Amino acid sequence: MIQKPGKPATEAASYRPISLLAVLSKLLEKLVLKRFKPILDEKQTISTHQSGFRNEHSTIHQVHRITTVIENTLEEKKVCPTIFLEVAQAFDKVWHEGLFHKIEQFLQQNTANC
Numbered sequence: 001m002i003q004k005p006g007k008p009a010t011e012a013a014s015y016r017p018i019s020l021l022a023v024l025s026k027l028l029e030k031l032v033l034k035r036f037k038p039i040l041d042e043k044q045t046i047s048t049h050q051s052g053f054r055n056e057h058s059t060i061h062q063v064h065r066i067t068t069v070i071e072n073t074l075e076e077k078k079v080c081p082t083i084f085l086e087v088a089q090a091f092d093k094v095w096h097e098g099l100f101h102k103i104e105q106f107l108q109q110n111t112a113n114c
Contacts, residue, residue, distance in 0.1 A: 039110050 007014030040046050049065070051057040066082075073080035087093070 043110070045106075 001015040001017055003009060004014050004016060046054070049062070051059060051062050070080050070082070
């Protein structure tokens with residue numbers, strides 16, 4: 001555990017957990033990604049606006065995209081409602097059984113077509 005800067009040492013939320021993956025786990029992750037990515041790209045499963053975990057997509061690209069949308073909307077003298085949402089510890093709060101079920105369904109659909 002590493003303490004977050006400026007956080008009290010007495011609180012559990014003040015620490016970052018460290019998880020070092022075994023070499024075999026890293027290798028398996030790369031292999032799975034190599035197999036999934038072409039399927040996901042072909043089926044356009046991932047939104048073009050998704051940046052996380054995608055090559056050549058970063059936060060800067062998203063900032064540029066949203067800035068351009070806002071500028072264009074303002075130039076057209078239209079209303080531009082915007083919501084910014086940050087979900088802390090999002091993966092920890094995911095319904096994991098449901099996520100695994102969706103992944104299983106996706107795999108069954110795509111392996112049936114092969």
